[in-house]
Amino acid sequence: MAKKRVVSAVINGEPTDFLCEPRQTLLEVLRDVLDFTGTKEGCSNGNCGACTVRLNGRIVDSCLVLAVECDGAEIETIEGMAGPDALHPLQQAFLEGAALQCGICTPGFLVAAKALLEENPNPTEQQIRFFLAGNLCRCTGYDKIVRAVQACAAAASEH
Amino acid sequence: MHDFDYVAPTTLDEAIAALAKHDGQARCLAGGTDLIDQMRTGRRRPALVVDVKKIPELNALVVSDDGLRLGAAVPCSDVYRNEGVAQDYAALADAARIIGGIQIQNRASIGGNVCNSSPAADSVPALIALQAVCVIAGPNGPREVPIERFFTGPGGNVLEAGELLVELRMPPRPPRSGSHYRRFIPRNEMDIAVVGVGASVQLEDDGRTVAAARIGLGAVAPTPLLAEEAARVLVGRSVDDEAALSDAAEAARAVIRPIDDMRGTKAFRSHVTGVLVQRVVRAAAARARGESLDYCPGH
Ligand SMILES: Cc1cc2nc3c(=O)[nH]c(=O)nc-3n(C[C@H](O)[C@H](O)[C@H](O)COP(=O)(O)OP(=O)(O)OC[C@H]3O[C@@H](n4cnc5c(N)ncnc54)[C@H](O)[C@@H]3O)c2cc1C
Ligand code: FES
Ligand code: FES
Numbered sequence A: 001m002a003k004k005r006v007v008s009a010v011i012n013g014e015p016t017d018f019l020c021e022p023r024q025t026l027l028e029v030l031r032d033v034l035d036f037t038g039t040k041e042g043c044s045n046g047n048c049g050a051c052t053v054r055l056n057g058r059i060v061d062s063c064l065v066l067a068v069e070c071d072g073a074e075i076e077t078i079e080g081m082a083g084p085d086a087l088h089p090l091q092q093a094f095l096e097g098a099a100l101q102c103g104i105c106t107p108g109f110l111v112a113a114k115a116l117l118e119e120n121p122n123p124t125e126q127q128i129r130f131f132l133a134g135n136l137c138r139c140t141g142y143d144k145i146v147r148a149v150q151a152c153a154a155a156a157s158e159h
Numbered sequence B: 001m002h003d004f005d006y007v008a009p010t011t012l013d014e015a016i017a018a019l020a021k022h023d024g025q026a027r028c029l030a031g032g033t034d035l036i037d038q039m040r041t042g043r044r045r046p047a048l049v050v051d052v053k054k055i056p057e058l059n060a061l062v063v064s065d066d067g068l069r070l071g072a073a074v075p076c077s078d079v080y081r082n083e084g085v086a087q088d089y090a091a092l093a094d095a096a097r098i099i100g101g102i103q104i105q106n107r108a109s110i111g112g113n114v115c116n117s118s119p120a121a122d123s124v125p126a127l128i129a130l131q132a133v134c135v136i137a138g139p140n141g142p143r144e145v146p147i148e149r150f151f152t153g154p155g156g157n158v159l160e161a162g163e164l165l166v167e168l169r170m171p172p173r174p175p176r177s178g179s180h181y182r183r184f185i186p187r188n189e190m191d192i193a194v195v196g197v198g199a200s201v202q203l204e205d206d207g208r209t210v211a212a213a214r215i216g217l218g219a220v221a222p223t224p225l226l227a228e229e230a231a232r233v234l235v236g237r238s239v240d241d242e243a244a245l246s247d248a249a250e251a252a253r254a255v256i257r258p259i260d261d262m263r264g265t266k267a268f269r270s271h272v273t274g275v276l277v278q279r280v281v282r283a284a285a286a287r288a289r290g291e292s293l294d295y296c297p298g299h
Helices: A026-033 A088-097 A108-120 A125-134 A143-158 B012-021 B035-040 B076-081 B083-088 B090-098 B108-118 B125-130 B228-232 B242-255 B265-286
Strands: A005-011 A013-019 A051-057 A058-061 A074-076 B006-007 B027-029 B048-049 B059-064 B067-071 B133-137 B143-146 B151-153 B164-170 B177-184 B193-204 B208-217
Touching: A013 A026, A026 B035, A026 B193, A051 A108, A051 B059, A051 B133, A058 A108, A088 A108, A108 A125, A108 A143, A108 B242, A125 A143, A125 B143, B006 B193, B012 B027, B012 B048, B012 B164, B027 B035, B035 B059, B035 B076, B076 B090, B090 B125, B090 B193, B108 B125, B108 B164, B125 B177, B125 B193, B125 B208, B143 B228, B177 B265, B193 B265, B208 B228, B208 B242, B242 B265
Parallel strands: A005 A074, B006 B048, B027 B048
Antiparallel strands: A005 A013, A051 A058, A051 A074, B059 B067, B067 B164, B133 B143, B133 B164, B177 B193, B193 B208
């Protein structure tokens, strides 16, 4: 058996060391080793985006990353999204706009939508749909998700 | 996933040594968007995974008077965000923008797209149009292979055990030239090309007459193709000449060897090849005149 490795990463701002085998994906380690179960597993092959996290600032599918690749990396998961006292405005907008039903896709959509709004605070509907094309939802039909992102962007630009 | 070992060398020499020592039992890992799924499903079972992302040569992205040097491990999102690429090597930026969604583009490299060697790989018709050369390193020293000669069949390429792709090199773009890549897929995003066409067109001073052209075709044969005759019939003729464009389309359809599968029949692929060749040549010519394309991927 390949030896377990020690990986040091910063997860949601906290320096974290963990042990993993080279064959373990970041998704497996987040959920099964570190108990960050907010990151979801849908397809395990990069199609659904339920496992989306930020790796060094960029959104990636954590099912297509080996945990050993993350030594020295900065990782942000859904658990790092809400502030200490309040939800993130996107989370609030998803709740208010009923942009979820079963919720399994929601963490991935939120992490991806946050990255979109940081890069482009006033996206068009087309830009939102294009950016979120790597996130699948079986329940909502997407419209409420797109509208929640638009509502959040509109509220932010009023301030 | 099966048990394997992992190394992340920081020099080319270390990577070559690691690959050579495992003699065919080692595989490079770039963005992992093909390899990790292939390992998870048991289609590939390397004993050693060599992460090539820490090797400086594989991270180069330089546009200069010498042309474009694209390190094999550079992710798609860096490729299309690079202004020099978007401006002068637009066909490559077009392809990088439609490989998967954003999560995939942040990891997937052009080098991985090439080395995975799918006949439908989106970057390859663009690379063919832009005259890319594959710079390869290995235990027996470096060598260069033109992109259209890199592939040997579905999933197969000329890399020998111990070799890796270092970079893709493209010559400087001539004046009054433009390029474009477009594919046909049944939905708007996130699908595998039924047909993909890349073209580069250089125009004479009049902005209409074709001085030179190159056309690459994907998903219509066991390997991506350079459609030489299709490009040749355009030379000296106007890009507004419908007969010239339909001659190019016919010449492209003559060299393809498409298959029937769930994405499309042979007849459909042949028809779409002709349609796309004409559209893509027109679009490349428009870019050569400095016009911006009103093109939204997938539409
Ligand atoms: C959801 C999803 C959507 C996708 N959509 C598209 C699409 O629209 N179009 C498309 O063309 N592809 C698509 N792909 C396939 C894949 O993302 C691309 O082929 C990608 O460019 C592969 O690059 P990578 O860096 O992830 O390669 P990896 O998975 O790291 O490597 C791919 C292969 O190349 C080898 N390799 C990598 N780098 C080197 C090197 N430097 N030298 C030698 N060998 C090397 C690896 O050993 C492996 O066999 C998609 C994949 C997913 C999961
Ligand atoms: S679980 Fe990773 S993309 Fe679906
Ligand atoms: S809310 Fe159920 S999959 Fe999106």
